[in-house]
Amino acid sequence: MSIIQVYKCLCDEQRLRILNLLKEGPLCVCHLQELLGEGQVKISKQLRYMKELGMVEARREANWMIYSLPQPTNPLLIENLQCLQDCAAEDLHFANDLKERAKLLKAAQHSEGGLPESVACGAGCCE
Amino acid sequence: MSIIQVYKCLCDEQRLRILNLLKEGPLCVCHLQELLGEGQVKISKQLRYMKELGMVEARREANWMIYSLPQPTNPLLIENLQCLQDCAAEDLHFANDLKERAKLLKAAQHSEGGLPESVACGAGCCE
DNA sequence: ACAGAATATTCATTTAAAAGAATATTCAAA
DNA sequence: TTTGAATATTCTTTTAAATGAATATTCTGT
Numbered sequence: 001m002s003i004i005q006v007y008k009c010l011c012d013e014q015r016l017r018i019l020n021l022l023k024e025g026p027l028c029v030c031h032l033q034e035l036l037g038e039g040q041v042k043i044s045k046q047l048r049y050m051k052e053l054g055m056v057e058a059r060r061e062a063n064w065m066i067y068s069l070p071q072p073t074n075p076l077l078i079e080n081l082q083c084l085q086d087c088a089a090e091d092l093h094f095a096n097d098l099k100e101r102a103k104l105l106k107a108a109q110h111s112e113g114g115l116p117e118s119v120a121c122g123a124g125c126c127e
Numbered sequence: 128m129s130i131i132q133v134y135k136c137l138c139d140e141q142r143l144r145i146l147n148l149l150k151e152g153p154l155c156v157c158h159l160q161e162l163l164g165e166g167q168v169k170i171s172k173q174l175r176y177m178k179e180l181g182m183v184e185a186r187r188e189a190n191w192m193i194y195s196l197p198q199p200t201n202p203l204l205i206e207n208l209q210c211l212q213d214c215a216a217e218d219l220h221f222a223n224d225l226k227e228r229a230k231l232l233k234a235a236q237h238s239e240g241g242l243p244e245s246v247a248c249g250a251g252c253c254e
Numbered sequence: 255a256c257a258g259a260a261t262a263t264t265c266a267t268t269t270a271a272a273a274g275a276a277t278a279t280t281c282a283a284a
Numbered sequence: 285t286t287t288g289a290a291t292a293t294t295c296t297t298t299t300a301a302a303t304g305a306a307t308a309t310t311c312t313g314t
Contacts, residue, residue, distance in 0.1 A: 013130075041292085063289060192261060
């Protein structure tokens with residue numbers, strides 16, 4: 001994956017928000033959809049684009065597709081997400097997205113549908 | 128200048144190299160041209176693009192146009208240039224560009240044409 | 255006023271990314 | 285074996301960026 005490709009990936013607000021969310025832990029498409037307030041098709045396309053670049057990876061779990069950041073995560077990406085926290089968190093809804101993520105996961109966990117196993121509060125949601 | 132615009136600017140190898148060079152100090156178009164081994168028109172267009180985004184600024188000095196990074200420089204840019212030094216310096220010719228820059232300025236300074244005043248070894252070239 | 259150096263602009267073409275609408279695939283559970 | 289939930293793909297249109305060729309502008313020195 002080239003440097004240029006990484007930056008191309010970072011050129012889109014939705015993708016930045018997705019990366020920020022995935023940094024906290026894996027999520028499935030429908031959660032991203034809900035958190036970004038965006039249609040399924042568009043999210044799916046973004047994820048495909050990102051997957052082709054190797055910026056995210058996916059695995060199926062029952063009906064869900066679980067997306068996550070590959071480990072170890074590209075240092076250029078980490079740096080940028082960190083820097084964005086500091087210098088553009090508000091513009092990008094970063095902080096709020098994370099708050100909503102926690103809420104959403106907590107709620108989903110206690111609902112009938114439940115959560116995909118590897119999403120379930122995996123990373124610092126419920127304790 | 129939006130975050131997204133910054134990343135769009137970083138999506139191109141030539142622009143990255145230009146920014147890396149300007150980080151050391153102002154340069155005129157013909158020096159960039161020579162350092163990147165690229166035609167005048169293309170460099171000029173890149174600079175225009177970057178100027179419109181506010182990523183660089185320009186002033187005229189006699190026949191030369193001197194380009195530089197605006198002060199204070201966008202932290203997102205600084206971070207990225209720094210990170211690229213660490214994780215992609217070779218891919219992007221970063222280190223070599225800086226070496227060539229020093230050579231070029233030193234040579235130009237002692238030639239008949241001379242150097243635009245504000246370029247002249249301004250930043251750590253000759254001592 | 256003219257010539258030459260340094261730089262910029264314009265216009266046409268190509269290439270790549272984004273957006274939208276419609277539809278298809280995959281799996282689980284009844 | 286059909287239904288519904290979750291997700292993906294295909295195709296078309298629109299928008300934006302890159303490339304190339306030609307030409308224009310701005311300033312300096314004569």
